[in-house]
Amino acid sequence: MTTKGRRVSRREQHRIGGTGASVTVRNTLIAYAFMLPFLILLVVYHTWPVIFGSYLAFTKYNIISPPQWVGLANFRELFADEQFWSGLRNSLKYVLVVPVIQVISILVALLVNRPLRGIGFFRTAYYVPVVTSFAVVGLIWSWLYKQGGAVNSVLMGLGLMRGDHSLLDNPATALFAVMFVTLWKGIGYYMVLYLAGLQGISRELEEAATIDGATRSQVFWNITLPGLRPTILVCSLLSTISAIKVFEELYVMTPNGYPAGSTYSALMYSFSKAFGGDFNFGLAAAASMVVAVVSILFGLINFRLTKGGRSDA
Known part of the structure; x- marks a missing residue:
């Protein structure tokens, strides 16, 4: 019924x-x-x-008087200034740290993703530099890099350095020395993101591949790495943008592009034009806009290289 x-x-x-x-x-x-x-x-x-x-960016402005529209005059002055191009080149050199920090972060994430005793301590230890102020980090590493410092002693002991001199005082090594500090400080941050990505990959797929006879390297290249592609896109975008707009590290460890302008970045140029005595905020804004456009272009390159972050690509 x-x-x-x-x-x-x-x-x-x-x-x-x-x-x-x-x-x-x-x-x-x-x-x-x-x-x-x-x-x-x-x-x-x-x-x-x-x-x-x-x-x-399209005005003449010095805080005191109201902005005056000048059109593209700031960009013409900017592109004619060799100091800006030197800073932009150094900012682009800093992008070299991006692939290195991503590869090391993935390796560290794979390491701490294992169910080992005391693994929580190692995860915390890797992350401590991330939450440490760069003012403190910069001062510590400046002391380590100085003449007679710990870094020099290790490098000379390994035969990688001739003569005791500060790496931050040498125009050929200053930028790379600061890049290493950025690498050291950022590994923990990206490690956490990659760790989250690894834990989101199906364990059943990896176990099935292992049962079918796949080696550990084959599982990594065919399952783990494609599964990490969305995380790789996010991390590479964040790392690339941070590298192009690098300022704090260089300002703390090598003020005003010391030595001989070898660490002078594009945003340091913008900062000096705005607050270094000129108070030319229009030119500073134009420089910042160029940096933003360059960051967007590199972001598009990251999308292309990671195939849009699609794990099934």
């Missing part, structure tokens, strides 16, 4: 549908109310500075 449900009239269906719609609208408003504080901070400290900075 079957029973038929009560037929609902169109008027009642309309009433029920209207109630459901009102509940959906109310829930949406509640969600946006929770997000409102963050959205306000995002607009005030991110969106508005980007818009206003882009506008300043």
Whole structure:
């Protein structure tokens, strides 16, 4: 015996549908109310500075007088300044740290992903440099790099250095010395991201491949690495953008591009034009805009190399 449900009239269906719609609208408003504080901070400290900075790139502005529209004059002055091109070249050199830090971070993530005793301690130890202020890190490594420091003693003991001199005082090695500090400090950060990516890969796939006779290297290249492709895209994008807009590391360890401008970066040029006495905020904004465009171009290259982060590509 079957029973038929009560037929609902169109008027009642309309009433029920209207109630459901009102509940959906109310829930949406509640969600946006929770997000409102963050959205306000995002607009005030991110969106508005980007818009206003882009506008300043086409003006002459020194804080005291109102901005005056000058069109492309700042960019013409910028592209004619050899100091800016020197800084941009050093910023692009800094991108060399990106593939190195990604490879080492993946290897470290594979290492700490093993169920070993005390592995939590090693994960924490690798991450400690990430949460340490770069002012502190810069001072410590400047001391290690100085003449007669620990780094020189090790390099001379290994026969890799002739003569006791600071790596930060040599124009040929200063930039690479700072790059190594960036590498050392950033490994822990990317390690955590890759560790999360590794734990998101199906263990069943790896075990099935092993049962079918695949070697450990074959499992890594055919299962683990493709599964990490979305994480590789994110990490390479973050690392590339950080490398191109490098400033803090160089400013702390090698102020004003010391020695002989060998560590002078594009953002250091922007900072000096804005706050170094010229107060030419229009030219500084133009330099920052060029750095942003270069970062976007390298981001597109990362998308191409990682096949858009698709794990099934």
